[in-house]
Amino acid sequence: MSKRLSNGSSFLSQYIRTKTKAFCSVQSLDNVIDPNQISKVFDPGYSSILHMSLKNTWGSFSALPNSSFWGPQNQHSLYIHRNGWIWAREFGSQAAMEPCTSDGLTVDGIASSKWTILEESESDWKSHAAAIAQSIQVIKRRLQWKKLLVRLDLLSAELNKPDLWNDPVHAGKISREHGSLIGKMKEVKAFEQELLEHIDMIKLAREENDTDLESESMKALLRMRRDSKDKELEALLAGEQDSCSCYIEVQAGAGGTESMDWAAMVMQMYQTWAQRHGYRVTVVDEMPGEIAGIKRATIKVEGEYAFGYAKAEVGVHRLVRISPFDSGKRRHTSFAAVAVIPILGDGSSRVQINESDLRIERFRSGGAGGQHANTTESAVRIVHIPTGVTATCQNERSQHQNKASAMAVLQSRLDQLEMARQAQMNSQHTQSLTEISWGNQIRTYVLHPYRMVKDLRTNYEVSDPDSVLEGDLDNFILSYLSASLDKGEDEPTTCDSVCSCGNMS
Amino acid sequence: MLKLRLPGLSRGVCANFRIPNPCCYSNSVSSSIDVKPKVPLYLRPPSFSASLSELSMWHKWAKNLASSVGSTFVNLDNGPDSTLLHRELNWLLQDLIELQHHSEILPRLESSNNENLDVRVALRAPLEEIYCVWRQRIEERRPFQYVVGCEHWRDLVLSVQEGVLIPRPETEMIIELVEDVALNNSPELAQGFWADLGTGSGAIAIAAARALRSHVNGDAGCRVIATDLSPVAVAVATSNVQRYGLQDVVEVRKGSWFEPLKDVKGELSGVLSNPPYIPSDDISGLQAEVGRHEPTLALDGGASGINDLLQLIDGVASMLKPGGFFAFETNGGKQCKFLVDYIQNEKPGRFRDINIVSDFAGIQRFVMGFRL
Numbered sequence: 011m012s013k014r015l016s017n018g019s020s021f022l023s024q025y026i027r028t029k030t031k032a033f034c035s036v037q038s039l040d041n042v043i044d045p046n047q048i049s050k051v052f053d054p055g056y057s058s059i060l061h062m063s064l065k066n067t068w069g070s071f072s073a074l075p076n077s078s079f080w081g082p083q084n085q086h087s088l089y090i091h092r093n094g095w096i097w098a099r100e101f102g103s104q105a106a107m108e109p110c111t112s113d114g115l116t117v118d119g120i121a122s123s124k125w126t127i128l129e130e131s132e133s134d135w136k137s138h139a140a141a142i143a144q145s146i147q148v149i150k151r152r153l154q155w156k157k158l159l160v161r162l163d164l165l166s167a168e169l170n171k172p173d174l175w176n177d178p179v180h181a182g183k184i185s186r187e188h189g190s191l192i193g194k195m196k197e198v199k200a201f202e203q204e205l206l207e208h209i210d211m212i213k214l215a216r217e218e219n220d221t222d223l224e225s226e227s228m229k230a231l232l233r234m235r236r237d238s239k240d241k242e243l244e245a246l247l248a249g250e251q252d253s254c255s256c257y258i259e260v261q262a263g264a265g266g267t268e269s270m271d272w273a274a275m276v277m278q279m280y281q282t283w284a285q286r287h288g289y290r291v292t293v294v295d296e297m298p299g300e301i302a303g304i305k306r307a308t309i310k311v312e313g314e315y316a317f318g319y320a321k322a323e324v325g326v327h328r329l330v331r332i333s334p335f336d337s338g339k340r341r342h343t344s345f346a347a348v349a350v351i352p353i354l355g356d357g358s359s360r361v362q363i364n365e366s367d368l369r370i371e372r373f374r375s376g377g378a379g380g381q382h383a384n385t386t387e388s389a390v391r392i393v394h395i396p397t398g399v400t401a402t403c404q405n406e407r408s409q410h411q412n413k414a415s416a417m418a419v420l421q422s423r424l425d426q427l428e429m430a431r432q433a434q435m436n437s438q439h440t441q442s443l444t445e446i447s448w449g450n451q452i453r454t455y456v457l458h459p460y461r462m463v464k465d466l467r468t469n470y471e472v473s474d475p476d477s478v479l480e481g482d483l484d485n486f487i488l489s490y491l492s493a494s495l496d497k498g499e500d501e502p503t504t505c506d507s508v509c510s511c512g513n514m515s
Numbered sequence: 516m517l518k519l520r521l522p523g524l525s526r527g528v529c530a531n532f533r534i535p536n537p538c539c540y541s542n543s544v545s546s547s548i549d550v551k552p553k554v555p556l557y558l559r560p561p562s563f564s565a566s567l568s569e570l571s572m573w574h575k576w577a578k579n580l581a582s583s584v585g586s587t588f589v590n591l592d593n594g595p596d597s598t599l600l601h602r603e604l605n606w607l608l609q610d611l612i613e614l615q616h617h618s619e620i621l622p623r624l625e626s627s628n629n630e631n632l633d634v635r636v637a638l639r640a641p642l643e644e645i646y647c648v649w650r651q652r653i654e655e656r657r658p659f660q661y662v663v664g665c666e667h668w669r670d671l672v673l674s675v676q677e678g679v680l681i682p683r684p685e686t687e688m689i690i691e692l693v694e695d696v697a698l699n700n701s702p703e704l705a706q707g708f709w710a711d712l713g714t715g716s717g718a719i720a721i722a723a724a725r726a727l728r729s730h731v732n733g734d735a736g737c738r739v740i741a742t743d744l745s746p747v748a749v750a751v752a753t754s755n756v757q758r759y760g761l762q763d764v765v766e767v768r769k770g771s772w773f774e775p776l777k778d779v780k781g782e783l784s785g786v787l788s789n790p791p792y793i794p795s796d797d798i799s800g801l802q803a804e805v806g807r808h809e810p811t812l813a814l815d816g817g818a819s820g821i822n823d824l825l826q827l828i829d830g831v832a833s834m835l836k837p838g839g840f841f842a843f844e845t846n847g848g849k850q851c852k853f854l855v856d857y858i859q860n861e862k863p864g865r866f867r868d869i870n871i872v873s874d875f876a877g878i879q880r881f882v883m884g885f886r887l
Binding site for chain 1: 599602606671684686687801804844875876880
């Protein structure tokens with residue numbers, strides 16, 4: 011039985027191979043049906059003839075909700091309707107072939123052409139296309155596209171082996187993995203294809219002076235742009251803790267009031283950033299400076315993906331300006347350190363805290379206390395004796411609540427410490443397990459003599475520090491997250507700095 | 516009654532008060548027996564409003580007033596510093612504005628954003644009154660909790676007003692002693708009568724009732740009797756009990772110490788109290804918020820401050836049932852040791868597991884034990 015089955019399937023594989031070969035010889039026919047191949051096969055002249063002939067039928071298509079004739083939906087239904095598994099097979103072997111527009115433009119080509127990306131509201135197809143291409147590249151990096159291709163070839167080769175089905179368990183595994191890879195890649199491929207087709211359409215519409223078609227395609231491109239931004243974000247925020255809420259901590263560097271003022275500015279920047287994202291922000295702990303600013307502060311940022319974004323901010327932020335606190339009006343450089351701690355969900359394994367390992371003390375005491383003192387100050391500090399990790403909260407209105415908040419902070423710090431410890435044991439994050447050091451600068455904000463904010467990790471920079479300090483951080487965050495995909499590390503280096511900040515209070 | 520002694524900025528504001536007593540939730544202790552408890556600010560209807568710019572102006576003024584304090588009060592009598600007053604200012608705003616508008620309005624007050632400054636913000640009290648009470652907070656050192664009419668204590672928000680002691684953070688620990696010591700050792704104590712003597716706002720009684728209830732999964736058999744001599748305290752405690760829906764569990768009785776408890780003599784499972792314990796001579800030197808505004812009745816414990824505590828110890832020896840638990844707050848280490856000695860020498864064989872417990876500031880604060 012199994013013998014016959016394997017014969018049967020090897021016949022199938024045989025058929026596939028023949029079919030693939032045949033595919034080459036009947037290209038023109040296949041390509042009429044399969045838009046995937048269009049650009050590679052037709053010379054530009056022929057392609058525009060085809061477009062023109064299609065254009066005649068456009069009227070009937072444009073009435074459809076998804077008016078893109080070349081859209082992925084149509085394409086798949088056509089193809090899968092014809093022969094689902096053959097599509098998959100061909101996809102594997104053709105994956106290396108780059109789809110392109112009628113004049114040879116590829117998605118990578120668009121991305122590397124450095125077209126200026128304008129606001130969404132600007133109706134410029136190059137800008138839309140560049141934004142989409144950029145998102146696609148991020149998505150591909152997240153998927154580790156090149157490795158996927160290699161793996162897919164390997165699996166395809168395996169599937170082609172005549173004796174594959176001798177071991178049905180193995181064969182099942184191979185074909186399942188193959189299927190899932192195809193699934194992952196299919197979506198991206200279709201997306202790329204759609205982009206190129208819209209571009210073709212716009213060019214064609216311009217040649218033909220068809221303003222309806224042009225605006226229709228422009229709209230489609232804009233929809234894609236928004237869609238691709240969402241997909242890009244999903245790809246960027248796929249880390250294990252990314253969806254968690256988090257604490258953001260800021261500590262002033264050396265330099266007295268000027269530094270403390272800078273720390274307060276940084277904290278304000280995150281508060282506005284978080285509020286703009288619709289996150290709930292609460293100040294947990296705040297040590298004000300004597301004259302201005304803060305020595306350190308902790309805020310709790312609650313909402314989906316708060317940690318995923320905020321982790322990009324870990325490190326030292328440097329400010330250069332004429333200090334308002336210097337009567338000599340000299341230029342000062344100040345530093346503020348930022349740490350981010352994820353708040354793990356109930357589902358995750360959290361460190362068990364032993365009540366007897368804790369020392370709880372009133373943060374600011376003095377005097378006889380009790381009935382002698384009427385104070386709304388009910389801050390507590392909790393010390394975890396074995397690790398020396400501390401947590402303080404004074405912004406709640408009762409001691410009980412301050413204690414509960416401080417316990418929550420302590421829990422997250424210990425969780426983070428444990429994660430870092432495990433990461434070290436798995437010898438993955440060894441490099442990142444350095445303490446946050448004031449040399450570890452990630453971004454510079456210059457207010458004088460010129461105006462600029464520059465991220466030292468990505469070289470992303472803007473010339474408007476005010477908007478950044480008002481919380482306009484997303485581009486910095488996204489460019490860092492996307493750059494950190496290239497490092498091949500799923501987790502940016504967050505554990506280290508947080509651990510050290512656990513001790514900073 | 517308050518006089519309108521509000522020079523400078525607020526003169527114009529306070530001049531057009533329509534009601535005779537503008538700071539209407541700040542008047543002095545009523546002497547009438549039928550005391551009507553005041554509604555804390557955060558529970559009042561938002562039936563007033565101000566423009567965002569008016570509110571910003573007030574906020575700026577209030578902040579500056581708080582900043583001007585610096586550490587004067589700290590040096591004077593260990594009172595609040597500017598940092599603490601700024602925090603209180605934020606809480607006042609939180610109580611003044613409806614919760615759903617906090618996230619849009621509060622950040623605006625700190626920012627330099629000038630958009631929509633004429634938008635109206637709904638308030639729970641007229642802005643003039645808020646000018647007035649903040650001035651009282653700073654200039655007269657009126658306790659913040661009286662200003663907003665509530666105190667956050669443990670997980671409760673209790674109404675408080677002049678005439679009622681504002682529950683202290685230290686006292687929260689009495690509830691932990693009930694949970695961790697009494698109920699852990701003797702779970703059966705959760706059922707039966709408990710007493711909170713000199714209940715004030717009802718804080719201990721309410722929190723204890725909630726702790727007992729959670730131990731027996733429901734109300735079955737949990738009873739707390741809260742007593743107080745002050746009619747204001749009885750009224751306020753009763754209203755707090757009602758707000759937490761505990762009227763079937765907590766009964767408030769008027770009277771001195773054990774006097775209203777004769778019907779449960781020898782049957783009490785637990786007795787808790789934060790009695791007056793400050794030595795009479797210290798009263799005049801107290802922090803202004805306490806000495807000038809809080810009821811002396813709740814603070815003055817006689818010459819050495821220990822009069823009422825001794826009365827309580829004498830009482831529990833006969834009022835508690837065998838195995839019953841007691842915990843009392845004291846003035847500190849000296850009183851704690853005195854009480855322990857007193858129990859050992861004067862009440863030999865009546866109690867077991869007498870212990871002194873420190874508060875989070877490290878001051879020996881509580882004496883507790885079980886009746887044999």
